[in-house]
Amino acid sequence: MRKIAIGIATLLLAALYALCRLLLQQQRIVCISRQSDSAPVDFRLIKEYCERRDPPWGVVILAKQLRNPAAYLIEMIRQVYYIATSRAVVLDSYCIVVGLLHDRIRVPVIQIWHSLGNMKRFGYTAFGTEEGHSEATARLMHMHEGYDAIATSSLSFADEFAAAFNAAPAKLFEAPLPRVDLLLNEQHRARQREAILTAYPQLRGRETIVYCPTFRKQPAANEAEAAAALIGAVDFDRFNFVYKPHPVSKQVIDDQRVVTIPGGQFDALFVADVIISDYSTVIYEAGLLDIPVYLYAYDWDTYREKRGLTIDFENDVPTLFTGDPRAIMEAIESDAFDHDAFQAFVRRNIALPPRGTCTEQLCERILALAEKPAH
Template structure:
């Protein structure tokens, strides 16, 4: 039954696409995301670049989370129209419409993904019938997951083989281009503005050293998550430190503790005010590395998580920092400033290859627009 529904849906999408192809192609690109209902920062930076370019080109941003197939249907039809009438399509996540239309799409499709660096297995390397974190391989095959890409941007060619496997793609279409957000992370002016914006929203945090805890998203939340966060909260000296908890945008875990500052999606990015970052298996560790912030890994569910999900790097040995299940050791490392900044900088550079000339935004956008010109 599911197979018949997907085939029928694919046929309808192709009919809609061919109908929309009757309209003229506009001088624009379209950026599609399922990460949130708000335009991702990378898309905003791409749009700003395209608008300021000579000659300018329009960028249409279509962010929308998939909460229900029924309510998402109008959004899919909207995507079809813009895919059919734009010069290029940019994705930062899996897009059902692109995968089902596949080679029918005449515009180049560029996948930029939504994370800096290399970390967890994803896509075709995370298929599993039994894993709580893995995708159903039969469903992935049925939906032609990650098919239809003409180019894939990654932040370092050092892990091109890993990402070719993630997308089941020919390595020849992969190119090196860190996400535009890297420009803000490496800009002194950008960081200063972001710090001011954050403290304007949270003036109570001024005057203390800021620890930001930002764990990765778990499709099946660990039963130890609540206990682990409370244990970390209990180790902090709040006369010296402020602790910010930044959950993943789609995480549903709630923590209530007056000592803890919990952020919501529309809050400014706390990384720009962080003096220390505590994470686990999240690529935020590369963003912190670009900001030269000490990073510590709180792997409270390491034994179960690595079996459920799998990673492309050996976190225990490849990341030059403290890796522990004990929050007390993390706080001691922070208090003693026990962190090898030079080793961590070299680790970040291996995973995020900043361009020798120009900005990351320039580099990525010009590659996309060069593909668009050949449409």
């Protein structure tokens, strides 16, 4: 039944795409995301660069999470129209329309993914794990098919990335995400920090610890207890404690001493003096900001079984990795962090361009593909 439904949906989308192809094609790129309902920062930076370029290119950003399948159908119709009338498609996650129309789309499709570095198995390499997708469903939906090029922040993990997308390694090119430029821009960092302190004045006067755990498809059984234990270990006379939830996480920390700063207007990383994470690629962003990072592995024994990993957290990441919150707080209070070792680790996963910006490097590659005749 599911196969028949997907087949019918594909035929309808293909018919709509064929009709839209009769319309005038614009000198425009369409960026599509299911990560949030607001324009992702990487897409905003792509848009700003392309519209300033000479000659300028138009950029349309379509960002919408799939919460209600019926309502999302309208969004899919919009996606078909813009895919058919643009010169290139840029994705930061799996797109249903691109997957189902993978062999019909006549303009280049570029996948830039939404996270920095390499850490966890995903896509085709996550089949058979509790955190991964069903292989049968993924193949029916043609997950990650139809890409002409795939950006990666470092070719040092090209084989793992290519396997995750079930793509030929030759499709990969090295280009860190545009938001790296913001992390490296001291003036931007200072402005963002001051904006957060203005919005949350209670954070002034003390060092700020930012806790940003990864998203878990199935929350750990001890999630609430682990968060409470971590908060209980904090000296609130000396530190602020900020919770930065993952964009799609449902975890809530209900403690009046904790300041929750959700994604959107502010990125809590810019106010951090110390970061506590776990198995999240946010540790690469922390490294680019040169902020000490410690890993709170309260569910390590179960998580590593549920989710395949591509790095050895206990040995590859040069920082404290523990399920003991008091050990983490002791390390923070004594500043037991090796900045040089962590910087070397980050540079292996984020290959900064030898000249120009990350935004320029990525955009010029996208535009070079867009300028080629339609295939």
